[in-house]
Amino acid sequence: MVKIKIKRCDGKKSYYESYEVPEGLTVLEALEYINNNYGANILFRASCRNGQCGSCAMTINGEPKLACETKVKDNMVIEPLKGFKVIIDLIVDRESYYKKLLNIKNYLIRKEYPKDLEIIPQKYVEENKNLRGCIDCLSCLSICPSREVSDYPGPTFMRQLARFAFDRRDEDNREITAYFENIYNCTTCAKCVEVCPKEIDIVHNAIEKLRALSFSKGYLIKNHLKVRENVLKYNRSVVEENTPLLKQVNNIYEAENEKLRVAFFTGCLVDFRLQDVGKNAIKVLNAHGVSVYIPKEQVCCGSPFFRTGQRDVAEKLKKKNLEIFNKLDVDYIVTICAGCGSTLKNDYKEREFEVKDITEVLTEVGLLKYKPLKIRVTYHDPCHLKRGQGIYEQPRKIIKSIPEIEFIDIEARCCGAGGGVRSGKPDIAYLIGKRRAKMIYDTNADAVITVCPFCEYHLKDSLKKYKEENNLKKDIEVMNIVSLLSKVI
Numbered sequence: 001m002v003k004i005k006i007k008r009c010d011g012k013k014s015y016y017e018s019y020e021v022p023e024g025l026t027v028l029e030a031l032e033y034i035n036n037n038y039g040a041n042i043l044f045r046a047s048c049r050n051g052q053c054g055s056c057a058m059t060i061n062g063e064p065k066l067a068c069e070t071k072v073k074d075n076m077v078i079e080p081l082k083g084f085k086v087i088i089d090l091i092v093d094r095e096s097y098y099k100k101l102l103n104i105k106n107y108l109i110r111k112e113y114p115k116d117l118e119i120i121p122q123k124y125v126e127e128n129k130n131l132r133g134c135i136d137c138l139s140c141l142s143i144c145p146s147r148e149v150s151d152y153p154g155p156t157f158m159r160q161l162a163r164f165a166f167d168r169r170d171e172d173n174r175e176i177t178a179y180f181e182n183i184y185n186c187t188t189c190a191k192c193v194e195v196c197p198k199e200i201d202i203v204h205n206a207i208e209k210l211r212a213l214s215f216s217k218g219y220l221i222k223n224h225l226k227v228r229e230n231v232l233k234y235n236r237s238v239v240e241e242n243t244p245l246l247k248q249v250n251n252i253y254e255a256e257n258e259k260l261r262v263a264f265f266t267g268c269l270v271d272f273r274l275q276d277v278g279k280n281a282i283k284v285l286n287a288h289g290v291s292v293y294i295p296k297e298q299v300c301c302g303s304p305f306f307r308t309g310q311r312d313v314a315e316k317l318k319k320k321n322l323e324i325f326n327k328l329d330v331d332y333i334v335t336i337c338a339g340c341g342s343t344l345k346n347d348y349k350e351r352e353f354e355v356k357d358i359t360e361v362l363t364e365v366g367l368l369k370y371k372p373l374k375i376r377v378t379y380h381d382p383c384h385l386k387r388g389q390g391i392y393e394q395p396r397k398i399i400k401s402i403p404e405i406e407f408i409d410i411e412a413r414c415c416g417a418g419g420g421v422r423s424g425k426p427d428i429a430y431l432i433g434k435r436r437a438k439m440i441y442d443t444n445a446d447a448v449i450t451v452c453p454f455c456e457y458h459l460k461d462s463l464k465k466y467k468e469e470n471n472l473k474k475d476i477e478v479m480n481i482v483s484l485l486s487k488v489i
Contacts, residue, residue: 002072004030006042007079009086016077027067027078028056031090044090051197054137057081058090062411064139064195083142097138100153104181106160109172124168130205131163133198140192140202145414146421149431152185155192155202162206165213178210179219185428188307188419189383204346207419211309221424224308231313235299235320236268245271245278252293253282259289259365262356263330265321265344267337268300269453277453280486281336281358287489288365292334295324303343303384308420318348326352334361336482338452339418342388357385358482359394359451370488372403377484378445380436380459381412382452395451395481402488408443417458433462440476441466447477449484456480 001020008015019038021030028049034040047053049068056067059079067078084092140155141147147154158178165174190203214220227237234240245266262285270278282292298321305314321344325333333355335341344355356364379399385391392412399407416422416432440448440463448463450456459478467475 002074002076004072004074004076004078006031006034006090007077008042008089009080011088014086021072023072025072027058027060027065027070027072027076030072031067031078042090043088052135054135054139054197057137057139057142059142064137064142066137066139066197069197081138081142083144083148084138094138097136097141100157101160104153104157104161104177105172108164108167108170110169111171118169120169128163128166128205130200131159131166133200134159135198137197139195139197143191143195145189145191145416145432145435146182146185146187146428149435150182150185150425150428152182155186155206157181158183158186158210159200159202159206162210165210173217175210175213175217176219179214183207183210183214184221184308184420184424186419187383187414187416187421187429187432189414190387191383191414194387208306208309211307212311213309215309215311221308221420223424224304224310224420227304227308227420227423228310228313231300231305231317234272235317236272237300237304238268238272240272242273242275245275246294246296246298248275249279249282249294251296253286253291255286255289255291257289258291260331260361261291261293261329262332262334262361263293263295263325263328263353265298265301265325265333265335265337265340265355266294267335267340267453269457270336274453274456274480277336277480277483280480280482284482284485284489285334285358285361288362288368290334290361290365293328293330295328297324301340301343302347303339304420304423306343306347307418308424314347322348322350328353332356332361334358336451336480337454338382338385338388339454342384345389357389357391357394357451359391359398362485363394363397367398367401368489370402370485373484373488374404374406375446376406376408376444377447377449378408378410378440378443380410380415380440380448380450380455382450382455383414383418385451386412395449398481398485399449402484408445410439410443413439415455415458415462417454422454422458429458430462430465433458434466437462437466441472441474444474445476447479447484449479449481451481453480 045055047055144154146152161174164170302314302317415436416429422429
């Protein structure tokens with residue numbers, strides 16, 4: 001038998017009840033077992049019981065999951081789907097979702113309908129097949145950070161708009177609807193992709209494609225044009241403030257007893273703003289037996305432009321980088337920016353090189369016996385590292401290997417900086433960042449470690465504002481993992 005906890009609501013108050021159920025049951029079977037054997041009369045939705053209708057989605061151990069597919073585990077906590085009004089027990093009010101679907105015209109729109117049977121070529125059917133797989137479980141809506149803090153309808157609405165926008169039969173301007181439904185509020189954190197039981201890639205197949213269509217028709221965020229202007233002038237998404245890293249460093253830094261040879265992709269912020277982070281990366285890699293080659297002609301990876309729909313600029317940057325990095329004789333291209341790494345891995349389809357985050361490289365060659373460091377730290381998972389690259393354990397392994405360090409782990413959650421939101425919708429970015437700042441302050445950490453310069457900047461700003469708004473005395477330092485390692489090697 002396993003013990004599970006269920007959140008109940010009688011319309012006036014909420015409370016938890018604990019029950020013992022047999023091992024091996026699904027959550028749905030466990031709820032039925034409790035009702036049959038304990039007379040609990042817990043109310044919940046269920047229909048197909050086969051992962052096809054989506055009606056049994058619930059919050060299980062903090063994450064939205066289908067009750068018919070999820071096995072019970074000891075100490076499991078079962079709650080109603082987050083982000084919706086609870087009617088009773090595990091049943092939430094879905095009415096607002098259905099009304100919104102009608103509002104965005106959830107049907108094909110045509111000036112004239114064909115009189116005879118219309119044949120759709122198979123290749124066009126396959127192009128958008130993934131977008132049609134939604135089962136309306138609403139899991140993506142329950143965890144969307146932008147929907148939580150703004151007038152953004154959420155991922156599945158953008159998926160539905162994209163489904164029609166790229167259907168050759170539809171004649172409406174779906175991208176314009178997406179623009180006015182705040183598609184640029186999306187941080188492209190891909191949490192929606194992570195929890196989707198049908199594995200629909202809403203970020204790449206809906207959000208980014210709709211943004212590209214929207215941008216091409218002049219429906220855009222003006223601040224994104226400033227970033228565009230920067231990259232056209234400087235090949236970087238930000239303005240140069242200090243002597244760039246690429247002008248300060250040599251072409252190659254050889255390591256003693258070389259284990260690997262890598263090329264360092266610096267990214268915009270490390271080159272133009274966080275030069276010390278770049279120097280620490282070289283120092284750390286060398287200390288671990290990794291020789292570092294630094295191509296001086298490299299340019300922005302294009303991430304801000306892929307994410308905001310500016311495909312023309314993104315493709316030019318990609319072409320330039322491919323010309324530089326495809327011809328290098330190195331083991332890997334290494335990044336210290338989650339956004340750069342995710343872009344190189346996922347958007348550079350034509351690459352002839354392998355990309356690895358620095359935490360992957362360090363754990364691969366073997367960690368050192370580091371000096372003790374008495375400090376209490378937590379770790380922030382960049383969305384484009386955890387979900388964009390599937391990297392979760394490596395940074396934690398590195399941090400925990402430092403003697404005397406006290407590590408407090410926290411839930412992975414978007415900080416609000418990504419997807420062009422920090423530059424285009426700073427108010428939305430801060431509202432999301434504020435919630436992340438609270439989580440970090442709740443750990444009472446001295447420092448928060450991350451592997452993304454964009455997260456680093458945004459966390460610093462969010463923590464500072466949160467401190468001021470709440471009259472807190474403690475400062476929490478934000479640092480890249482290489483800055484932490486530079487203190488202990």
